[in-house]
Structures are given as structure tokens and as C-alpha cells.
Amino acid sequence: MRQPADPGLESGFAAERLDSVVADVVRETDASAALVFLLQPGEQVLRLALLSGVSQQIAAPWARIPVDAPIPVLDAMRQRRLVWLGSQEELARRYPRLGIVLPYDFMLAAAPLTSGAMVWGGIVLLWPIWHPPQLSKDERQAVTTCCQRAADLFEQAAQHGRPLRAPEEPRVLAPQLAEADPAEARAALCFTERLPVGCCALDLEGRLTFINAAAASLMDAGAARLVGKRPWEVLLWLHHPLFEEGYRAALISRQPTSFTAVRPPNTPLLFQLYPDGSGISIFITPAAQPATTGPGQQLRSPDAPVSATALYLLTHLAAALAEATGVRDVAERVADQIVPAFGPQRLILMTQEEGRLHIVGHRGYRTDFVRRFDGTSLTSATAVAHVLTTGDAAFFPTLDDFQRAYPEGPRYEKTNAWGFLPLTVSGRPIGSLVLSYDQPRPFPPAERAILTSLAGLIAQALDRARLYDAKHALARTLQTGLLPQALPRIQGLEVAARYLPAGRGMDIGGDFYDLIRCDETSAVAAIGDVQGHDSTAAALMGQVRIAVHAYATAGISPGDVLARTNRLLTDLDPGLFTSCLIAHLDVARHRARLANAGHPPPLLAHPDGYAEVLRLPPGLLLGIDPDADYTTTEIPLPPGTVLALYTDGLVETPGTDIDDTTHALAQHLVHARDQDLNHLADTLIHHATRDAPRHDDIALLLIRPKPHSG
Numbered sequence: 001m002r003q004p005a006d007p008g009l010e011s012g013f014a015a016e017r018l019d020s021v022v023a024d025v026v027r028e029t030d031a032s033a034a035l036v037f038l039l040q041p042g043e044q045v046l047r048l049a050l051l052s053g054v055s056q057q058i059a060a061p062w063a064r065i066p067v068d069a070p071i072p073v074l075d076a077m078r079q080r081r082l083v084w085l086g087s088q089e090e091l092a093r094r095y096p097r098l099g100i101v102l103p104y105d106f107m108l109a110a111a112p113l114t115s116g117a118m119v120w121g122g123i124v125l126l127w128p129i130w131h132p133p134q135l136s137k138d139e140r141q142a143v144t145t146c147c148q149r150a151a152d153l154f155e156q157a158a159q160h161g162r163p164l165r166a167p168e169e170p171r172v173l174a175p176q177l178a179e180a181d182p183a184e185a186r187a188a189l190c191f192t193e194r195l196p197v198g199c200c201a202l203d204l205e206g207r208l209t210f211i212n213a214a215a216a217s218l219m220d221a222g223a224a225r226l227v228g229k230r231p232w233e234v235l236l237w238l239h240h241p242l243f244e245e246g247y248r249a250a251l252i253s254r255q256p257t258s259f260t261a262v263r264p265p266n267t268p269l270l271f272q273l274y275p276d277g278s279g280i281s282i283f284i285t286p287a288a289q290p291a292t293t294g295p296g297q298q299l300r301s302p303d304a305p306v307s308a309t310a311l312y313l314l315t316h317l318a319a320a321l322a323e324a325t326g327v328r329d330v331a332e333r334v335a336d337q338i339v340p341a342f343g344p345q346r347l348i349l350m351t352q353e354e355g356r357l358h359i360v361g362h363r364g365y366r367t368d369f370v371r372r373f374d375g376t377s378l379t380s381a382t383a384v385a386h387v388l389t390t391g392d393a394a395f396f397p398t399l400d401d402f403q404r405a406y407p408e409g410p411r412y413e414k415t416n417a418w419g420f421l422p423l424t425v426s427g428r429p430i431g432s433l434v435l436s437y438d439q440p441r442p443f444p445p446a447e448r449a450i451l452t453s454l455a456g457l458i459a460q461a462l463d464r465a466r467l468y469d470a471k472h473a474l475a476r477t478l479q480t481g482l483l484p485q486a487l488p489r490i491q492g493l494e495v496a497a498r499y500l501p502a503g504r505g506m507d508i509g510g511d512f513y514d515l516i517r518c519d520e521t522s523a524v525a526a527i528g529d530v531q532g533h534d535s536t537a538a539a540l541m542g543q544v545r546i547a548v549h550a551y552a553t554a555g556i557s558p559g560d561v562l563a564r565t566n567r568l569l570t571d572l573d574p575g576l577f578t579s580c581l582i583a584h585l586d587v588a589r590h591r592a593r594l595a596n597a598g599h600p601p602p603l604l605a606h607p608d609g610y611a612e613v614l615r616l617p618p619g620l621l622l623g624i625d626p627d628a629d630y631t632t633t634e635i636p637l638p639p640g641t642v643l644a645l646y647t648d649g650l651v652e653t654p655g656t657d658i659d660d661t662t663h664a665l666a667q668h669l670v671h672a673r674d675q676d677l678n679h680l681a682d683t684l685i686h687h688a689t690r691d692a693p694r695h696d697d698i699a700l701l702l703i704r705p706k707p708h709s710g
Contacts, residue, residue, distance in 0.1 A: 014157050014164055018050060018150060019173055022123070025146035026052055027176075029139045031125040032106070032254045032277060034173070035059060036113075036150070037073055038121035038166045045336065046074060046121065047166035052173035053126070053277050055205045056340075057309060058248060061101055061316045063170065064336035069323070070095060072110035073122035080119070080656065082143065083110040086133045097319040101312045104253040105129035111143050115151040117664065123147060128254040169340075175204075175278035198269075198284030206230045206247050215284050218269055237264055243271075244309060250275040260287050310450045313341045317454065321461035326472065327351065330465045331361025334433075334458055339363050342454070344419070344435040346412065348373075350384060351423075351431035351462060357384055360431075360462075369412060383409065384432040387422040391429075393452060394420040395443040417441035419451055423459035430459045488517045492587040492706050496677040498685055500649070500698040510537035510578070511647045511699040512545050516552045521588040524552035524561070527645040527701055528580035528599065531621075540574050544622070548582065558582035558595035559632035562619065566597065566630075569623040577621040581645055585637065587705060592637040595630045597622050600648050600658075603666045607640035611670035613662055639707040642673050642680070649696035650688045661688075677702050 018036070026034050033053030037046045046065040065071060072095060076083045085091045085108040092099030107127040113120040123146065135143070157164045192199045198215030200208055208226045216223050219235065226234060232243045242259055250257045250273040258272045268287035273280050317337045324330045331349050338347055346364030350357040357376045378385045383406055387394050396402035396418040402409060417437040423430040433455055443451075487495050497513055510530025517523050526548045530537045547568050551561040561582050569578065579599040585592050594602065594614070598621035605611045617631040637643065644665075651661045668687045672680055681702050688698070 014153060014162070015171070017153055018164070019171075021146055021149045021153065022050060022052055022173055023176065025123075025125070025142050028142040029125060029127075029135075030131075031127055033126040033252075035062070035073075035124040035170075036121065037062075037065070037123070038154075038164070039067075039077075039119060040166060041163070045332070046077075048170040049121070049164075049166035050171050050173060053175070053204070054251065056170065056172060057205060058102075058251065059170065060341035061313060061337060063340040066320075066329075066333065066336075069320075071098060072108060073124050076110040077112040077114075077119050077122045078653075080112050080114060082140070084108075084135060087129075097316065100319065101316045102252055104249050105255065106253055107131050109135060109143060111147050113147050113151045113154065115148075115155045118151075118155065120151055120154040123150070126252070172204075198282075200226075200282050200284065202231075202247065202280040202282065204251065204279055206232075206244070209279065215282075218263075218284050218286070220263060237261065241311065246271065246273055247280060248309070248312075250280050310342070310447075313337070314450060314453055314457075317341075318457050321457055324461055324465060326469045327360050327462060327465040330458070330461045334461075335361055335363035338435070338454065342435075342451070343437065343441075345438050346415070346436045348384075348434040349431065349458070350376075350434070351466070352378065352388060352429050355379070357388070357432060364436075365412060369410075372410075378429075381408075382406070383418070383420040384434060387420045388424075388429045388432050391422050391424060391427075393422060393448070393455070394418075395448060396420075397442050398440045412436065414438055417443075419443065421451060421455035423455055423462060425459050425463045428463075430462050433458060483512060484514055487515045488523070490515070490517060490523045490585075490587065491520060493523065493585065494677045494702075494704040494706060496681040496702045498681045498698070498700040500685060500689075500700075510541040510576075511649065511697040512541045513645070513699045513701045514545055514549060515701070516549055518553060518555070518584075521586065523585045523587075524548075524558070525583040525585060525643075525645060525701055525703060526552065526580065527647065527699060528578055528597075528622075529647045529699075530578045531576045537576060540569075540576055540578070543572070543574075544569070544578050544580065548580070552582070552584075557632045558584050558593050559619075559630040562595050562597045562622065562630040563628065566620075566622045566624075566628055567626050570626040574623065577623045579621055579648075581616075583643065583645065583703075585703065585705075590636060590638045590705060591634055592643065593632050593634045595619065595632045597628075597630055600646060600651060600662070603642075603644040603646075603662075603669055604635070605642040605644070605666070605670040605673040607638065607673075609670060609673075611666040611673075613666055637705055639705045640673075641705060642669060642677075643703040644669055644684070645701040645703075647697065647699040649698035650684070650700060652696060677704055 022034050022036060034051065035048060036050040038049045040047055044067050046067060048059060048063045051059050065074065067074065072083045072085060085094065088105050091108060106129060109125045110122055112122050125143065154164055192212040195212065195214060198212065198218045200211040200215045203209050207228055207230055211223050211226055221235060232238045238261060243261065246257050246259050254275050256272065256274050258270060260268050260270050262268050270285050270287040272283040320333045320337060321330060324333050334349055335347060338344065347362065348359060348365065348370055349361040351360050355378050357378065359370055359374045362370045376382055376385060378389055383394055396405065399416050402418055415436045415438065417440050419435040421433040423433060483499060487497055495515055499511065512528050514526045515523055528544060530541045530544065544565060547565045548561060551564045562580060565580065580597045581594065581599040581602065583592050583594045594616055596616040597619045601616060602614045603611065604614055616633050619630040620628040651658055651665055653661055665684065665688065669684060672683045675683060681700055684700060685698065
């Protein structure tokens, strides 16, 4: 009978335990904010799972982060160590994109959540600028303990078949507030009502939670109109980036700030903001004159400009798109940024090719729904086609507005507002962007302006990405065409090979492998890696492979094969260097002769359960010195032995010593040596890629002599 899972590891209970872990480290280090990120199996993104002390709106740009993004928490995970940023200047220098979006004074620590070889995610903690320039010993220990407790929790949950996954929206850890005595609460309320100054309070999301009569009078608005709302979204005269910027600055830096706003027709008010971990208290008093007061700002806004948050988010998206490469990469970054940051519940991104629109990315829709619109003709009577052919965006604040314009237009579930934006570059149609919202949305001019700017950024990124994809496809075709399509059958040998392209956003590599039949009882195995990641590297890889193939069949030693190939490369002078390892396999004598030109050492798993890293005499990379010599080493290769040749992509993990990962791979090889060789190849690839994303191509060639039959 199957035993029930430990109820203590149910997702809900485990999430509560994670809350407790984070609350403890915030309390013990006196951090002002905490953010927990998780890697998701099968995804190339880091997802924000939990936050404390900061609003979801401010954290929105980091709800989903590509694993190759330049950001402190990913560096901490790659390097498996704590990253400390002790000033805004240091943060802006090392992480300029982060400095642009959060240009405030604070200190930051990022630490990885790891157990053994597994990287589960990372945690980020913030402190006000008055924190000492370095973490104390006790604070570092508290962070270390937090990371270990969280990692243990993730590992236990995974072992019990209930792995913790990041929710669709990050959970917010409620601030720890002291229980208020009812009598004291009434007294405090009476106290604020008697004050001649305005008092109000904002929560971490900027929503008004309290306002006294004096503040309501000064702001000329009733409490019922303001409570539960962001003031700058309700009162036109406060709808100015400086108000929202004051809230953001106070919340992130935990420092008081102030500004002067002019209430129509001409009443200046001084707003003084005092933040803590639960929100912001605001004093409102009449100002002597409509001028800048101390560090504050004068604020006069008869119109509705773009919000401060929108401007920061637009800048952040521009930086993210500048780092994107292919179309798929652009689509993922657009979806990762726009849905959490700009308000839509769903989006569809389409590109135009040969008069039709093709969906390259979507978020929030079921795949079967969006698939119906893939291939929409530009001549169709649809909003996505209309905006692209006319070049004018279309906004539909309500369902009635949409249905009047497109009576046959499809509606997804409870969608009630739409934005259709053309994507054009220098007048050329690139595609369309569809944004949809659950609630009716007025789309004021400022929002339309920001969405139009978004469309321009996306169009430029897609245009670059399509060119990149075309070049990448050509180079990849060249590379794969130069690799062997099938390995020859060699009597007495089992062989298996794998080639795995690098992760998303990377160019092609020059990795290659080959198995060359010499006669009935011998063969030559070769593996190598040309420096660089472009079509030049792929072309040179083809030349190296052809040269190795020609020299290997001449009956010379592996060292001589490398020497002759090296002389050829130095004569060609391609400006690139190549690592290469050659193994001559004598099946009849159960021997192998090997020579190495700067390549990672082969692994050898013996039938008796012992694995070793073969430290062959090192030789120079090919293409450096035409007179370089390469030593040939002979080793026994009895039946049942597994010889593994590989490129460095299999063992290189940022922040981890390559010798450690090589030895770990050798141990994994020996434990799985009895598997079918194809299964063993898959096992090794999975072992190498499961814990961290790889940033280089991987080539793997496995060789195992068979025992004599009968």
C-alpha cells in the first residue's frame, strides 16, 4: 500500500516554511527588503517567487529573468558565492541596467541557494545606505543559514515528489506588525484627527490605507475616493512622475524625502514621506510658496504625463531587448517584461512574412486558442492586420468598443479591453503586438504614448533578431553539415556520439568529433574545438576534420596526426586556434594510443568500477607554433572499458572549478558504465546540464570495446 506523502512537505506548508526562513533572515540582518528567486526545471529563466519589503510593481522587471542576464543574483548562483554591492556607485558600475531602473541609495547582497551540485535559485537582500560598508560576521552567518535552510527545504520537497515551484505571481510576505490595542488605536486615530497637519499612509504598493480629515481637506478629496487607491492615479494634479518617484525613492532607500505639489488653482502643498518596512507615512502641510523646498521638488501638472514607473520599465525593457539575439529570445523577453510590468493579462507577438502574420510568442493564452490565428493574412478584416497595413495603433477600452469595430472578432474568456500595436521599422512592417486586459481600460494619452514607444522598441529588436536568426541558421547548417551524419561500424567496438548546441542566445561553436575506420581491427577517434562562435569557426572546424581524417588514414601515430594538422593550420593562418585529441584504437590488441593538443583530458571507466581522468602529456593548441611536437601515449583498453572523449562545454560551469566537475563526471561515468552506450551518453549529457545552464556547445564520443563472442 502506498504511503501518503509527508504532509509537512505539501506545497502550501512548504511555502509557509519558506516564508519563515525569509522572515528570520530579514529580522536577524535588519534587511529592508528580500527577494527569493527560483530556477524552474526545463526553463531558461529565473522566476521571482517571494518578496518582502518592496512592492510587486517595483519588482516587476525581475519577475522572470533570462539565465544569461547580467544581474547580481545570477552571478551569485553562477559563482556559488555571496555578491555584495556596498554603494549605488558600485551597483551602477557593475550592473548598469539595474542602476538605471533603481537609481537610489541602498546596499545589496545576493546569495545562491544550493545543496550539493544542485542550484535551486538565489536570494537578494537590501539595506539602507546607513548600513556599515560590509556585512558583519553575524549577518553573513544569518544569510548562510537562510540559504542552507531554504535549499534543504527545496531538496526535501523534490525528494518527496512535491518540488516547490515559483507561482505565476510572486507571493508577498506580509510585514510583521505589532498587535494594536483597541484603546490605543482609537486614541491614535483621535490624535491624528486633532492635528492641524495632514496625515496619511501608503502601503508598500503605494495604495492609501489611511487619511485624516486635515489631509483630505488639503487634498480637496474625500477619504472614500482615495483609500485603497494610489493617490497619483486618482488626483490629476498629483499625476506626475515626481510624486511616484518620491514614493519609489523612499521605499527603496528607506530615507525620508519630500516634494512640493501645486493643488489647483494655486495652492502649494509640502509632502514629507517617512518610510519603513510596512509602508510610508506622509505629512502634508501648506507650503510658503510654490517653490522647491530643500531636497524636494515642485510639482505642477495640468496634463497627465507618463508615470515614473512606466519610464523606468521602458528603459529596463530597452536594455533587455538590446541583449536579446534571436526572435524567440526577443519574444520571451517581451512577454517576461510587459505582462508583469505594464498591466496586460495577456499578449501575442506576431511577425510578418510574405503577407502573413505568424505568432512568435504569447503569454496568458492557451496554445490552442492562439494557434487558430497563426498565418493570418494581411488582407484579412482583423485588427492585427489592419494596424499593420495602416501603421496606426488601435485601442478598445471596452468589449462594446471592440465588437462595434470587429463584430466577428474573437474574445478570449473575460477579456474586456484590447490594444493592437503595429511593429514597424523605417516604415517597413515587421509585425503586430496584441495586449489584452480583463478589466475595461480607458487608455489615456500617456499610456498610449508609452505603449507606442514599447512597440517601437520591440519592432527594432525583432528586425535585428530576424537578421541574426538568418545568419545563425546558415552557420548552423554549415556546422552540422560538416559533422559526421553517422559513425562507421567497427567490429569489436560499441560507439555513441552526441552533439548539443549551446543555450539560448549563443552563437554556434566549432566543436567536432569523428570516428575513422582504418582497417578491420582498428580505428581513429578524434574530438576537437575550434576557438570562436561564428561561421568562420565552423568553416575552420570542417578543414581541421578533413585534415585529421586524411592524416589518420595514412597509418601514422596520433602525435604525428596532430603535428601535421598543426603545420597545415599555421600555413593557412586562420587567426583561430584549435584544441584536438586523437585516439588510435587497436581492437585486436585491446590497446589505444592517444595524443592531446590542448584539449580536455579523456575519461576512462574500467570494468572493475574504477574511473580515472587521463592526464596525457599536454601539447600546444593547433595553429600556434608550426614546429610543435605532440607526444603519443599508449594505454590498455580491455573489453568493457569505456573511453569518453568530450569538449569543454560538458564540464565548464561558471563559478565551479573545472577539475571538480571533471572528476564528478568521471564518477558518474563509472557508476553508469554498464548501461547501453546510447543511454550512457544521454545520462552524461543530463548530468552535465541539469544543475546550471551551459554557455558552450557540447560534443561527446563514447567508445567501449566488446568482449570476444563465443
